[in-house]
Amino acid sequence: MLPLVLDDLVAGYGAAPVLNGLTLEIGARERVGLFGPNGHGKTTLLRAISGLIAPSRGSIRLFDKPISGMSPAAIVAEGLIHVPQSNLLFPEMEVLETLRLAAHSARARQTTAASLEGVLTLFPRLAERRSQKIKTLSGGERQMVAIGVGLMGAPRLLALDEPTLGLSPKLKDELCVAIGDIAKSGLPLLLVEQDVEFLLELTDRLVMVTHGRCGVELDARQGIDHATIMALYFGEGHAA
Amino acid sequence: MPALASPGAVVVVLLLTGLAFLPLIGISNYVEHIVIISCIWAIVAASWDLSLGYGGIFNFAHIAFFGLGVYVYAVGTKALGAPTLAALPLAGVVASLVAVLITLPVLRLKGIYVILATFALSQLILQLVLSQNQITGGAQGMVLLPALNLFGVRLASYGKVGFFYFALLLVFAATIALRWVALSDFGRSIVALKENEDYAVARGVSIGRQRLIVLVASAAPAGVTGAFYAAYLRVASPEVFGFDTLSIVLIILLLGGAASITGPVIASFLVTSSTEALSNLGPARFMVIAVVIVVILRFYPGGLDALIEKLWSKKPAPMEVMRWIQRRP
Amino acid sequence: MTLETVASVLASALVLGSLYALMAAGLSLVWTTLGIFTFTHGVFMTIAAYVAWQVSDNAGLGLGEAAGFAVAISALAGLGCIAERLLIHPFLGRENIVMIAVITTLAALTFLENAILLIWGPRLKQLKPLATGTVGFAGATMSAHQAIIVVVAPLVLVGLWIVLKRSRTGAAIRAVGQNREAALLIGLPVGRLYMTAFAASAILAAVAGILLGAMRPMTPTMGAEPLVKALIVAIFGGLGSIAGTIGGAYVIGLVEAVSTYWVGLYWTPAVLFAVMVAVLLWRPNGLFGGN
Ligand SMILES: Nc1ncnc2c1ncn2[C@@H]1O[C@H](COP(=O)(O)OP(=O)(O)OP(=O)(O)O)[C@@H](O)[C@H]1O
Ligand SMILES: [Mg+2]
Numbered sequence: 001m002l003p004l005v006l007d008d009l010v011a012g013y014g015a016a017p018v019l020n021g022l023t024l025e026i027g028a029r030e031r032v033g034l035f036g037p038n039g040h041g042k043t044t045l046l047r048a049i050s051g052l053i054a055p056s057r058g059s060i061r062l063f064d065k066p067i068s069g070m071s072p073a074a075i076v077a078e079g080l081i082h083v084p085q086s087n088l089l090f091p092e093m094e095v096l097e098t099l100r101l102a103a104h105s106a107r108a109r110q111t112t113a114a115s116l117e118g119v120l121t122l123f124p125r126l127a128e129r130r131s132q133k134i135k136t137l138s139g140g141e142r143q144m145v146a147i148g149v150g151l152m153g154a155p156r157l158l159a160l161d162e163p164t165l166g167l168s169p170k171l172k173d174e175l176c177v178a179i180g181d182i183a184k185s186g187l188p189l190l191l192v193e194q195d196v197e198f199l200l201e202l203t204d205r206l207v208m209v210t211h212g213r214c215g216v217e218l219d220a221r222q223g224i225d226h227a228t229i230m231a232l233y234f235g236e237g238h239a240a
Numbered sequence: 241m242p243a244l245a246s247p248g249a250v251v252v253v254l255l256l257t258g259l260a261f262l263p264l265i266g267i268s269n270y271v272e273h274i275v276i277i278s279c280i281w282a283i284v285a286a287s288w289d290l291s292l293g294y295g296g297i298f299n300f301a302h303i304a305f306f307g308l309g310v311y312v313y314a315v316g317t318k319a320l321g322a323p324t325l326a327a328l329p330l331a332g333v334v335a336s337l338v339a340v341l342i343t344l345p346v347l348r349l350k351g352i353y354v355i356l357a358t359f360a361l362s363q364l365i366l367q368l369v370l371s372q373n374q375i376t377g378g379a380q381g382m383v384l385l386p387a388l389n390l391f392g393v394r395l396a397s398y399g400k401v402g403f404f405y406f407a408l409l410l411v412f413a414a415t416i417a418l419r420w421v422a423l424s425d426f427g428r429s430i431v432a433l434k435e436n437e438d439y440a441v442a443r444g445v446s447i448g449r450q451r452l453i454v455l456v457a458s459a460a461p462a463g464v465t466g467a468f469y470a471a472y473l474r475v476a477s478p479e480v481f482g483f484d485t486l487s488i489v490l491i492i493l494l495l496g497g498a499a500s501i502t503g504p505v506i507a508s509f510l511v512t513s514s515t516e517a518l519s520n521l522g523p524a525r526f527m528v529i530a531v532v533i534v535v536i537l538r539f540y541p542g543g544l545d546a547l548i549e550k551l552w553s554k555k556p557a558p559m560e561v562m563r564w565i566q567r568r569p
Numbered sequence: 570m571t572l573e574t575v576a577s578v579l580a581s582a583l584v585l586g587s588l589y590a591l592m593a594a595g596l597s598l599v600w601t602t603l604g605i606f607t608f609t610h611g612v613f614m615t616i617a618a619y620v621a622w623q624v625s626d627n628a629g630l631g632l633g634e635a636a637g638f639a640v641a642i643s644a645l646a647g648l649g650c651i652a653e654r655l656l657i658h659p660f661l662g663r664e665n666i667v668m669i670a671v672i673t674t675l676a677a678l679t680f681l682e683n684a685i686l687l688i689w690g691p692r693l694k695q696l697k698p699l700a701t702g703t704v705g706f707a708g709a710t711m712s713a714h715q716a717i718i719v720v721v722a723p724l725v726l727v728g729l730w731i732v733l734k735r736s737r738t739g740a741a742i743r744a745v746g747q748n749r750e751a752a753l754l755i756g757l758p759v760g761r762l763y764m765t766a767f768a769a770s771a772i773l774a775a776v777a778g779i780l781l782g783a784m785r786p787m788t789p790t791m792g793a794e795p796l797v798k799a800l801i802v803a804i805f806g807g808l809g810s811i812a813g814t815i816g817g818a819y820v821i822g823l824v825e826a827v828s829t830y831w832v833g834l835y836w837t838p839a840v841l842f843a844v845m846v847a848v849l850l851w852r853p854n855g856l857f858g859g860n
Contacts, residue, residue, distance in 0.1 A: 050754060076756030084754060090747040093740070101740045102755045149755060298668065345846050348853055352606050352667055356804050357849060359608075363797040364838040371835040482790070487679040490672060523683035530680035534673050538659055 001064050002027055003157045003188040009058035011048040018044040020212035031189040033199030036209035037233060042192045043085055046159050050082035051075045062157065077105035079156030086165060087146040091135035095126055095145055098134060102152035111154050119148040122178050140171040159190040176201060196229050208232055248502030256412055263401050272400040274516050276472060279407035282508035283414045283465040285492040286501045291458035293498030294422050296434030297451060298355045301342055303489060304362035305335040305459040307481040309466020311369060311376060314476035317386040319375055324388045328467045335463025339455040347448055366481035381477035388471040403472050410468060411505065414461045419501045421457050430454050484526045491529050494536045576709035578826045584715045586822025587722035590815045591777040592799035594726055595770035597814040602746040602766035605670035609652055610774050611796025612681040615789065617641040617775035618782030619685060622694050634697060642775045649771025652677060653764045685789040696782035718780050725776055726815055742766050801845050
């Protein structure tokens with residue numbers, strides 16, 4: 001029973017699809033990193049699996065259960081949690097209040113106290129800022145809340161979309177450690193990032209998304225050098 | 241000016257010409273009445289289309305311009321003894337003055353606040369009319385208004401036929417004038433303001449002046465028509481400011497399609513004849529109108545003019561319909 | 570100007586302000602949650618008053634006031650749900666939803682006004698006041714019914730505030746209004762929350778309508794004037810915050826009371842409009858709205 005199986009997925013906005021028959025599997029306890037050029041469908045992929053847009057073809061199975069066509073709320077209840085790119089969350093709400101609200105499904109509610117403790121241990125800074133409004137948080141803090149919100153939903157599979165976008169190297173390292181902690185728990189992860197080094201550190205397998213499909217796969221344990229990455233992005237000619 | 245002769249304009253000309261022959265073949269008073277009322281709503285809706293459809297100004301006080309026209313005629317001729325014919329242009333002037341008043345908040349506000357402020361203004365005008373009951377008759381309104389006198393000729397002496405041709409003439413003149421404004425350079429500049437305010441301003445278009453002119457140009461015909469309505473029915477009732485009136489004009493505009501002028505004119509004849517056909521339903525007829533409005537929005541937001549345009553030429557569907565299709569979830 | 574004059578103007582301002590706060594809070598709730606403005610608010614008040622009359626009055630079912638209020642409030646909650654499903658829900662996601670909602674709710678207003686006319690006819694009706702007699706207060710007197718309004722309105726609004734601030738559903742409603750997509754991604758039932766907010770706003774309208782129905786004669790169009798007042802208050806206070814709306818209500822109540830006393834009832838609408846325009850020219854997002 002694999003955490004996630006995507007088969008021949010087609011989805012997009014309006015006439016031309018963004019995802020063109022995308023196929024991907026995530027194994028038990030597996031951490032998969034997605035990378036690839038801008039605008040090739042990584043975010044669209046996450047939006048399709050979390051039910052924000054309806055795929056026009058293909059299937060999505062979460063632990064063997066077909067979830068394609070289900071409402072976002074039902075998909076969250078099934079345990080697939082998507083933390084979106086540049087999540088502004090709820091600007092006028094307080095940190096703690098937001099975290100509590102994020103444990104919404106019946107399953108997540110049972111573990112509210114434990115999840116909250118986990119989140120505040122992972123990001124001690126949020127404990128300090130518990131009654132601060134989200135709009136007054138720094139970018140890094142807001143990203144911590146966003147990930148915390150994801151964890152509060154009691155994920156069985158967590159999808160993070162560019163969690164370090166626009167953050168300073170120092171904050172990036174901090175988040176890298178935190179996501180590493182999450183990964184160690186055995187929770188299957190789908191991590192989207194532009195920074196391949198970041199993915200190498202945190203995931204088992206890297207998949208490149210181009211033109212709405214999954215292309216080259218890399219084994220993170222073997223490591224790759226800079227030239228290979230450049231070659232992937234720009235074609236063989238630039239490798240040298 | 242080739243653009244003036246759009247498919248919609250051709251339909252309007254054919255329609256009005258055809259109607260002009262009707263009295264010659266002998267039609268009933270009732271049919272004449274329906275045509276007159278259709279002409280009246282046609283002008284109210286088409287003039288609203290100028291500011292709403294072309295100008296993109298959500299002025300929900302447009303019905304109040306019409307209502308003001310009604311009361312200018314009533315109060316002007318009955319209480320102040322003004323010549324009946326002079327009351328028509330006077331109504332246009334009064335409506336224009338109120339339009340100037342409205343421009344101020346319209347310029348300063350954005351989005352929903354424009355709708356709310358103008359709507360509030362129109363309702364406050366109604367409350368003013370209701371409260372000044374020594375002059376306006378309050379909720380009862382005014383009856384037995386002086387008859388319209390055209391340079392010594394009493395229009396009502398010829399049954400409805402005089403009003404019939406007067407109404408056709410008004411709607412014809414209004415359609416041409418409104419389309420002329422809409423398609424002139426000025427019209428282009430207000431559309432540019434609607435589509436891209438920053439760009440238009442950067443190109444030297446003055447928002448204040450253009451919005452003021454478009455509101456006045458849209459208010460004046462509505463005011464004159466209000467006065468004509470009062471002259472024809474010879475009563476003034478505060479209901480002209482009410483939601484029933486608004487719903488009739490709205491449905492005409494929705495069916496006719498925005499930014500076309502001719503669309504609302506054509507739609508007015510369809511809507512008015514249908515609602516007259518339903519008149520024995522009493523209040524329920526407005527319930528039918530309300531349901532149709534929601535249904536149009538749900539399934540057919542492009543409007544009648546878009547439909548004619550589409551049927552007429554095999555051109556791709558007009559922008560509005562295209563946008564609508566893309567917009568659908 | 571005597572102290573009594575001041576006291577009676579203030580008393581009148583309190584009564585008006587309380588009523589307007591009750592009316593406008595519902596508009597603001599819908600605006601902050603769904604991002605649309607609903608013109609059905611006034612006619613909802615009318616329907617609540619008529620339903621309460623039908624159930625309570627001896628010319629109707631004669632079941633007494635308490636039953637009348639209970640039925641009216643439940644009926645409006647149901648009507649709110651239905652209205653949201655028919656008028657708002659099908660259009661969610663359309664680019665020009667704000668404009669569409671203006672038109673659909675105006676259409677619904679026409680529909681309901683005429684439905685009331687068909688069901689209950691044009692003859693004036695009136696609800697019994699909640700209490701009889703008068704209450705003295707610092708030299709001013711008001712009817713016991715008005716005194717109840719002055720007390721009940723703030724209580725209802727504090728209740729609303731507590732629900733929004735402290736309850737889970739309240740937090741969810743606020744969240745949906747601030748970021749619909751983020752709300753979907755934490756699994757909130759957005760459609761149901763929209764319906765809940767709309768129904769809550771209808772209930773607020775119902776309370777206002779019942780209080781109003783005992784103060785003046787009921788007609789099918791009695792909701793139009795309160796709608797406009799609520800609208801002025803909502804613009805004045807800024808639609809974006811319920812607290813601002815409530816503050817705006819009391820300010821408008823005071824303006825109206827002062828204007829009625831010194832300028833007269835007839836020109837008060839003009840004064841209100843002038844004040845509204847002046848405030849908007851000075852602060853386009855309302856007196857208490859942010860920038
Ligand atoms: N709401 C939308 N409506 C229409 N097109 C969209 C929408 N969102 C994204 N797109 C288009 O879909 C394509 C894929 O976008 P997507 O956000 O999935 O890319 P991405 O791989 O996540 O890029 P990035 O690395 O920049 O985040 C782009 O061409 C984008 O312009
Ligand atoms: Mg992306």
